[in-house]
Amino acid sequence: MDVVEDLKPVVTGLEKPFVIGLDLGGTNSVFGIVDQRGQVLATNSIKTQNYKTVDDFVDAGVEALKPIVAKVGGISQIRAMGIGAPNGNFYRGTIEFAPNLAWGHDGVVPLADMFSKKLNIPVGLTNDANAAAVGEMQYGVARGMKDFIMITLGTGVGSGIVINGQMVYGSDGFAGELGHVTMVRGKDGRSCGCGRTGCLEAYCSATGVARSAREFLKESDEPSLLRDMKPEKITSLDVSIAAGRGDKLAKRVYEFTGEMLGKACADFAAFSSPEAFIFFGGLTKAGDLLMEPIIRSYKENALEIFKDKPKFLVSSLDDAAAAVLGASAIGWEL
Amino acid sequence: MDVVEDLKPVVTGLEKPFVIGLDLGGTNSVFGIVDQRGQVLATNSIKTQNYKTVDDFVDAGVEALKPIVAKVGGISQIRAMGIGAPNGNFYRGTIEFAPNLAWGHDGVVPLADMFSKKLNIPVGLTNDANAAAVGEMQYGVARGMKDFIMITLGTGVGSGIVINGQMVYGSDGFAGELGHVTMVRGKDGRSCGCGRTGCLEAYCSATGVARSAREFLKESDEPSLLRDMKPEKITSLDVSIAAGRGDKLAKRVYEFTGEMLGKACADFAAFSSPEAFIFFGGLTKAGDLLMEPIIRSYKENALEIFKDKPKFLVSSLDDAAAAVLGASAIGWEL
Structure with missing residues (x-):
């Protein structure tokens, strides 16, 4: 104890x-x-x-x-x-x-x-x-906010949506499954643990990041620190460390992940026009490697009226x- | 007067x-x-x-x-x-x-x-x-409902979202622009009036339906009642009338429109898990031609836990x- x-x-x-x-x-x-x-x-x-x-x-x-x-x-x-x-x-x-x-x-x-x-x-x-x-909302960066979307980037991608100061539970208590909006439609979509294909989670979870790294390594002969590892052993942490050391391929993995999240947030803004998107979980430790492409991609993809409105924040709560x-x-x- | x-x-x-x-x-x-x-x-x-x-x-x-x-x-x-x-x-x-x-x-x-x-x-x-x-919510089929999404299918595609019995206005008063979630990403997406590409509205509005008909006519030599018209004069009403007469190409246009709406609703369910999706506007006059593919496509695309939950309704208010x-x-x- x-x-x-x-x-x-x-x-x-x-x-x-x-x-x-x-x-x-x-x-x-x-x-x-x-x-x-x-x-x-x-x-x-x-x-x-x-x-x-x-x-x-x-x-x-x-x-x-x-x-x-x-x-x-x-x-x-x-x-x-x-x-x-x-x-x-x-x-x-x-x-x-x-x-x-x-x-x-x-x-x-x-x-x-x-x-x-x-x-x-x-x-x-x-x-x-x-x-x-x-x-x-109670203790962190969302204090005083009435409309925000929390996106958790861990083994999976989860979400908690607050609208009018209230948690959104939906008609059945299960609302807020934003890890399972479809980002890539059709046969090119990655298989997801939920049994469907193309879900945000299949790309932007920790396992999704590792999967992107394996795909990127396979698609080219570009040199990368990640080539020293067995592909199946690569984790999102390895990708983050390699990117931190300037590894171009690893950086592109975070670019790709952030771009996908930015596109998803553009759709979420059309739904509830939140004051902020707040990111939480292991992947956020990558810092600007992840946040910078999220924000850039959001601005490229959002409807004009939502483009410059939401804040993009990382959770302030101690991990x-x-x-x-x-x-x-x-x-x-x- | x-x-x-x-x-x-x-x-x-x-x-x-x-x-x-x-x-x-x-x-x-x-x-x-x-x-x-x-x-x-x-x-x-x-x-x-x-x-x-x-x-x-x-x-x-x-x-x-x-x-x-x-x-x-x-x-x-x-x-x-x-x-x-x-x-x-x-x-x-x-x-x-x-x-x-x-x-x-x-x-x-x-x-x-x-x-x-x-x-x-x-x-x-x-x-x-x-x-x-x-x-x-006040006078129609949503009386007593606390969580539903209204989708208006007119010249454009609009939406009104109700969560916990309250309209969702978002942080700025402009929430609920579901006509502008991106359904087709990349270069294949149709241009939309908002200046972006691939929006739901570009496919599922009245003008989107007419545009689909023109595309379908161009892509094949399949006989169709719509070939008697000048392509640029075709309206969603013409497509609906042709489909009602059994025209296969016109029916496929409604299939395509409904499938796209069903996919979009599958994503919306992951957001707020509504009790019902309620459709309103000119296109709903097509009845089952439109509603049947919406429901089928929704079930094919929704996350397992949301699959059999929402009702799909047409507005009961007098037009x-x-x-x-x-x-x-x-x-x-x-």
């Missing part, structure tokens, strides 16, 4: 001053106690895959919470709990057919209700990208804490 | 029971008095282009309103006024750089304020597609009254 307590909590008035955030991943489940300013006061974690049933998982979670809840004065100080989880449905508080969870892959798990009954506090649940967007912060932010919305 | 008064108004309680709707088009400006059930109790119209300045236009509008307002008991019975206008900005109540308006093409016209000052009632203004969506009804509905939202 890893309990952090180096920060002074912010207590405002008589309201319960803290929320619990649970970042539920395929490998680890991280619990954190968070105050209104987004300080993570204490964390603890369990191994998601160690539990065969959801009952065992919830019991272990409640045990893991006890010491960190005690640190902030007990459950009476906790206003609510927010969970960010794969395939999370906000309306129903459920995880639905999540392929990477031993106890969640073949059904609908009412996880929010289960924690709520054990802890006697309100519990909300949504997917990780939506949680990241709410976190950004290690961001997922827990995002999840916790759902707690303030309940 | 054309005053209609054959309907019995619905009066509920002590509230002001009526709103004014103004459908402001490039040629005609139609005013209507509407009750809460969407009955148009009286209408009157003026020629938009007869007025050189916006002051003259507003003065003429106020004059045209006098007799129809008198018919329903005077201005004390009117709660508000809603205006549907090209390039309308809801946040600012302005018409901005509208190319088809003699007094509105080169600047920002504060039309809502101008009418509000003359009439002493609240006045709201938005673009025609947004007005159609609010009208559908002649729809634009005034849509505009009037803005009045109830103020």
Whole structure:
């Protein structure tokens, strides 16, 4: 167990001053106690895959919470709990057919209700990208914004959309799957994990970037630092490092990725005309290598009235804490 | 002047029971008095282009309103006024750089304020597609729906997006330009009136349908009723009539149009997961010729979780009254 307590909590008035955030991943489940300013006061974690049933998982979670809840004065100080989880449905508080969870892959798990009954506090649940967007609005660069689109660039491409100051969950709780808009139509589109072809995710996720690098290497004899590696071992991090060293082919991979994202954002602007696009996740570490072509391509492709309006920002939330912060932010919305 | 008064108004309680709707088009400006059930109790119209300045236009509008307002008991019975206008900005109540308006093409016209000052009632203004969506929610097939997308298929392709029961205006008041998402990327994309290429509007508007017909005629020697016409004279109505008579080429034009719309809707579902897509405008008169390929293509292209969810509906509002009804509905939202 890893309990952090180096920060002074912010207590405002008589309201319960803290929320619990649970970042539920395929490998680890991280619990954190968070105050209104987004300080993570204490964390603890369990191994998601160690539990065969959801009952065992919830019991272990409640045990893991006890010491960190005690640190902030007990459950009476906790206003609510927010969970960010794969395939999370906000309306129903459920995880639905999540392929990477031993106890969640073949059904609908009412996880929010289960924690709520054990802890006697309100519990909300949504997917990780939506949680990241709410976190950004509560604690990050989106504070004060009413219309923005968060795009998470990790193993996949996720999104959280905020319109009129509200998360967009859609009619079924599953809105905001912008990783699966079709960017390349027809037979040339790359196959995507969703079973379709040409999705944004197939090009602009970490795996999409590695795939672009392999394609670019195959298409020419251009020298590249990446040729020293086995093609199947290349990761987006390798591409980023090579590009940072001036490798032209690696740079072109980021150009290509950014151009695709810029085109996608041009379409998204036609939908909700956001004040900002906010990028989050591993790929953003490439910095201007990625952001510069995104912005250039957006301006080349956007409708005239939207061209110079949106900001293009990178999440300001600390990477290690961001997922827990995002999840916790759902707690303030309940 | 054309005053209609054959309907019995619905009066509920002590509230002001009526709103004014103004459908402001490039040629005609139609005013209507509407009750809460969407009955148009009286209408009157003026020629938009007869007025050189916006002051003259507003003065003429106020004059045209006098007799129809008198018919329903005077201005004390009117709660508000809603205006549907090209390039309308809801946040600012302005018409901005509208190319088809003699007094509105080169600047920002504060039309809502101008009418509000003359009439002493609240006045709201938005673009025609947004007005159609609010009208559908107030009086039509979208009653009770909180998440839907209205797609207007006229000379252009417009859209009005409703999320969480609210119109989506975006950060600048211009959200919902779904006619200008890019459907065909690269050099093969058709040129669009917006100056870009490959937009949905270039394929699925009335002019887009006529253009498809001309392309299809040129690409083959296939017999078609449309070969009896001069290519440049062909309209979407001609294509619809030919298709209705079993003309194969004309049918393929509607197939092609519907398929493109279905693909676009698949992307829109990934954005806001609406309960329904509602189609409005001249092209919808083609009925199943258009709707059947839209639905089929949507199912072929949508992400698995969205495949069987949305309804595909055609607007239930009477064509002649729809634009005034849509505009009037803005009045109830103020």
